[in-house]
Amino acid sequence: MKKHKLAERVGQIAPFQVMAILARAKELASQGEDVIHLEIGEPDFVAVEGVADAGVLAIQQGKTGYTSATGLPELKCAISDYYRTRYQVEVSPERIIVTPGASGALLLMASLMVNPAEDVLMPDPCYPCNRHFLIQAGAKAKLVETNACNGFEMDLGALADNWSDSTAGLWLASPSNPTGAVLSRAYISEAWEKVRELGGHLLVDEIYQGLVYEGEDFSSLSIDDDIFVINSFSKYFAMTGWRLGWLVVPEWAIEGATKLAQNLYISAPSVSQHAAVRAFSPDVLAECEERRQTMNARRLILLEGLQEIGLPVVAPAHGAFYVYVDVSGVTQDAMAWCLALLEKEKVALTPGADFGIKDAHKYVRFAYTCDGPRLQEALARIARFIVS
Numbered sequence: 001m002k003k004h005k006l007a008e009r010v011g012q013i014a015p016f017q018v019m020a021i022l023a024r025a026k027e028l029a030s031q032g033e034d035v036i037h038l039e040i041g042e043p044d045f046v047a048v049e050g051v052a053d054a055g056v057l058a059i060q061q062g063k064t065g066y067t068s069a070t071g072l073p074e075l076k077c078a079i080s081d082y083y084r085t086r087y088q089v090e091v092s093p094e095r096i097i098v099t100p101g102a103s104g105a106l107l108l109m110a111s112l113m114v115n116p117a118e119d120v121l122m123p124d125p126c127y128p129c130n131r132h133f134l135i136q137a138g139a140k141a142k143l144v145e146t147n148a149c150n151g152f153e154m155d156l157g158a159l160a161d162n163w164s165d166s167t168a169g170l171w172l173a174s175p176s177n178p179t180g181a182v183l184s185r186a187y188i189s190e191a192w193e194k195v196r197e198l199g200g201h202l203l204v205d206e207i208y209q210g211l212v213y214e215g216e217d218f219s220s221l222s223i224d225d226d227i228f229v230i231n232s233f234s235k236y237f238a239m240t241g242w243r244l245g246w247l248v249v250p251e252w253a254i255e256g257a258t259k260l261a262q263n264l265y266i267s268a269p270s271v272s273q274h275a276a277v278r279a280f281s282p283d284v285l286a287e288c289e290e291r292r293q294t295m296n297a298r299r300l301i302l303l304e305g306l307q308e309i310g311l312p313v314v315a316p317a318h319g320a321f322y323v324y325v326d327v328s329g330v331t332q333d334a335m336a337w338c339l340a341l342l343e344k345e346k347v348a349l350t351p352g353a354d355f356g357i358k359d360a361h362k363y364v365r366f367a368y369t370c371d372g373p374r375l376q377e378a379l380a381r382i383a384r385f386i387v388s
């Protein structure tokens, strides 16, 4: 008799190594230790006041029922206006499918565009959950090796070599988690040209859009209407727990995406949607821009400080709030190094193994989600740890 048997796919999902770091960091904090958290991929800001107020008002007014599966019409219009005014691209509201976070959008995308037993190409390293969303769809990710000296960009010249009859498409992210790399318009255009020739789809995850400090902050939607794009209120708008994102699909995929959205999650959270309409007001956007500048100042502190302590950042970290650092000069095992650093100096980082395979043991991800003085303190502690 089979008892307590989980589905096989659960076994294919590797637990995150950072969970061990998080658990230990919590334990140390509960013992009164001063832990500096640079491991969490979440802004240390909350939703801008006007947005939070709009959420409260929605609750008070009882706007708490399901919405249409693809999202509140006024939110879809606000997102469409945002694309027009900020990114000079026309995206009809009908093409915007509002989802429970970018996570919901990725799940929707995997269900919409990938058949069981197919694979999707993505760079190594990349956002780890992508692989798991594909497993959920009965498919799998095929990680393509990259190099720090090329900014962790997948070599498009080798795309055809990595492509097979079972490849459904290519998933990219810009700015990237965990590297902070920003892809250029020329790169995305070339990727799209090649993917189209190969007969696949291209998805660009733009969840860190707006958090660009060097290079062009653009949307891949301005390259072609047939490119799929994901975004979210989690990062630029600092609304992680509001669980709201979106997927932009080509006209021909609207009906299929709508059907799936209705079945997978009925609708994204309605209170969050009412609040998010307010996110595109000039005062809110002005505050988000101020926060971007704050993030950039932190980035510069970190880049300079890492250089000083002998952990130079080889690949450009031009966006998001991450720096992906090669620690192979001081350790051959980034995970063990992260655990020892936490134990000794109470600084929490994420080991590279959570993001990829090739060279993952050499890398750690820093998230600059605490203020400048805390970053300086973290750098001083790491410097002490390296020489100890």
Ligand SMILES: Cc1ncc(COP(=O)(O)O)c(C=O)c1O
Residues within 6 Å of the ligand: 041, 100, 101, 102, 103, 104, 127, 173, 176, 177, 205, 207, 231, 232, 233, 234, 240, 244, 245
């Ligand atoms: C690249 C990338 N995509 C998607 C997500 C999921 O974000 P959310 O579901 O909060 O919108 C994250 C979260 O860190 C991410 O880094």
